[in-house]
Amino acid sequence: MPRSRPPAKADADHTVTLEQVAARAGVSTMTVSRVLRNRANVAEKTRDKVRAAAAALGYVPNLLAGALASARTPLVVVIVPSLGNIVFPEVLQGINAALEEGGLQAVMGITGYDQDKEERLVETMLSWRPAGWIVTGLEHTARTRQMLRGARSPVVEIMDTDGKAIDMAVGLSHRAAGRVVGEHFARRGLRRIGYVGGDLVRDLRAAKRLQGFEQGLAAHGLALAARSGAPAPSSLRLGRTALAAMLAEHPALEAVYFSNDDMAVGGLMHCLQAGIAVPGRLALAGFNGLEIGEVAPLRLTTVRSPRHEIGRVAALRLLARLDGREAQAVTDLGFAFVDGQTA
Amino acid sequence: MPRSRPPAKADADHTVTLEQVAARAGVSTMTVSRVLRNRANVAEKTRDKVRAAAAALGYVPNLLAGALASARTPLVVVIVPSLGNIVFPEVLQGINAALEEGGLQAVMGITGYDQDKEERLVETMLSWRPAGWIVTGLEHTARTRQMLRGARSPVVEIMDTDGKAIDMAVGLSHRAAGRVVGEHFARRGLRRIGYVGGDLVRDLRAAKRLQGFEQGLAAHGLALAARSGAPAPSSLRLGRTALAAMLAEHPALEAVYFSNDDMAVGGLMHCLQAGIAVPGRLALAGFNGLEIGEVAPLRLTTVRSPRHEIGRVAALRLLARLDGREAQAVTDLGFAFVDGQTA
């Protein structure tokens, strides 16, 4: 004979089900379900009875059962490359706050700037049948792209707008952000210019900024005199050591563009300690507009990215689409050049 | 007549189910289930047939259905107070990496250092029937505690060991960490000492560090000469402005202890810019051992907390318990005093 599980009511596992609430309230499970999900068309008196019964029993809904029955999960998969600096946590805060208001839950994945890892994450996450996806960047493996399209739930690619989106994109043009700094350097009359970055093969947005930066220089007849890139994640320390190394080899450098603010502040710290006059002897600039650049003894010249806002808007676009509303395909939230004291 | 949904095979929604894989492979759904979950006792030939069928159809398992049927989710709820500085993202990276190896998924919640928000989060998350919980700190509302206990899945409280754990705890003694700095200041012969922090009512671990710090001073017959606390989250900027304000009011101060490294580095930046000699004229110390303190022109005196390790170990303890292994109730991962150049 097949198993006949004991009725839930007698379960050793004291989990309270809709059915028990229904029994106690003297109504059907459907009515309980309606009340608990605030559906219309239930008499006020019935509502009260049901709520009382649910409270008395300490009922906790089972989202798994609900999601399976309705074919709708309140889950949104969020995939970011790293939590190693403050940039993506800030984006996550924006995402999280907005999703929460819409009654959705973020499930997080971290790729380590590895597209194959991203592909594996997407494959795994597919099993949750998420309501939507927020992924970082516009570059993915072909299979990742295919899986995301096949999932037929909305996808927002964040941070970048230089490229083609799978579905929606919310970010800024990194090429343009880099170009602005290149032109600024050129207009300042800086000539011997270096670049200090991390791993450009992995961080494609940093690569786009550098590309834009070089275009900005080229527009004024300039070119990069030195360039360093370690196969390591960007960090304050790397910025510091890489700048020191570059200056040892190219002592005549007049300016350095860094892949981001972490790197740039690291470089600035080197200059402060080594007694290198900034910006007189060496001009510096970064990207992101982090707080550390603002409170440094010299305000860092940089480009501010709207990180929290990118997260918030990405989540809102997703919510809009889930509500059946139209949502803009590409949202360029722009950036602001920060004319600081280091360049 | 009740709805009669079209059979899944003809569904407009092309979702492939176990049943379709089974049909194609010429076996029962149970056999497919066994193969796909790598259960023993399936003939090698059958395995191959099933795998081929699954691949051909592009089968994607439905975790919701699986979890409902087996009463087991691979979800772990992780609740942290904030992603506003790099501390908790680092903890999350540690958690995430270890959970992933164990086949578990983190679902994140952010409390904003608000215990009522935490309570609401726990209540909501309960509906996922998570396999385990990682929550921050040892202080929670009575109802949060009750819900977590009632969930009957393992709970790890992270960061702190000064108090009583619900189930397991992984962290360090903040009281001891504060005390070490207090004694260091005293031994250095510093006498007029101030404290600059954020909101101690919300950040209870910062409050414990301050308590330990004052004990350390008291052991040498000293007491705090000044103390500032804004009802705001700690930040580089707050550290900078709060120190400036404190020095304006207490110009004779010889040393300042900050609630953490963000605050302390902010303070250090103020000194660098204002030309205040550190540590000669003013000694500074913080807490956490962040990279920014290490690359500053003066290495920050601080106490290093094992953030990534706390996350990793917390996840491992959870995994151990889910595997039915015993796991240590309280794990004190300790801290390291960093004898920097600012105190």
Place this chain on the structure above:
DNA sequence: TTGAAAGCGCTAACAG
């Protein structure tokens, strides 16, 4: 080594 039956806890659809 494989399969059949039952059911996890909930919601959609329809009937009244």
Place this chain on the structure above:
DNA sequence: CTGTTAGCGCTTTCAA
């Protein structure tokens, strides 16, 4: 406004 019926896609249990 409320109830009935069927079934979401999977795994458990037991039998063969």
